[in-house]
Amino acid sequence: MSEARFDELIHPSTRLSIVSLLAAADWVEFAFVRDQLGLSDSALSKQLSTLEEAGYVAIERQLSERRRRVRARLTPVGRTAFEGHVAALREILEGSVPSLP
């Protein structure tokens, strides 16, 4: 169980959606994330670059069958940050439950 820590970098909705996909997978193709979230290539590249610069995401570029493949995966640092962020969100929600008399 990660320590609850709200992460400002992950929280914006597009980045949160990207990281949520990556968190459930070992790696994900760029095209899969783009299509699932309905993003343009440039918008997704920009968000992934931000996450990569923070050390949250690793990008692997491969040339296979004359096709350029780009895979993204969450790094251990990114996974810890994501789990901490989820824990922080849950704490906020738990705080909203009124105590029983």
Added chain:
Amino acid sequence: MEHEMTQVEARSALDAIERGRRRVIDEIDMPRWYWWGLALGWIALGYITDLDHPWVTSAATLAFGAIHASVAPRVIDGRHRTDQLSVRRDMAGRHLPRLVIGALLALALVTIAGALAANADGAGHPVTIASVLVAVMIVLGGPQLVAAYRRRAAA
């Protein structure tokens, strides 16, 4: 008000996270070619058995098992339906391979029972007939089995 907004945002963010998890879980599956290959191999094995050459049947059974053992580990965990992503093991769970192998063992028993019944009824190619029926079950039921497993994983 600010606190209330934070709670609403937290709920919305957790919902977005859950949607992401489900999108990946939706990818848990096995390639169609696996089920078709298994079904065709099943029929071939049934036909060879009906030829009534024990050594040929034994060799074919061993070959079938060896081919399945070489192919299945790559697909049977349901984590690599496509080359678009690899589902994390903790998302896919550990039970799908056991479930599929268990189903195949059950179908082997169904094939034997079906062949005995067809033979008792005087059918000319009892094992082939039973194998064709089981092959249809594999092609139609295999994807359904994985879909049921996927729904359980998403719950």
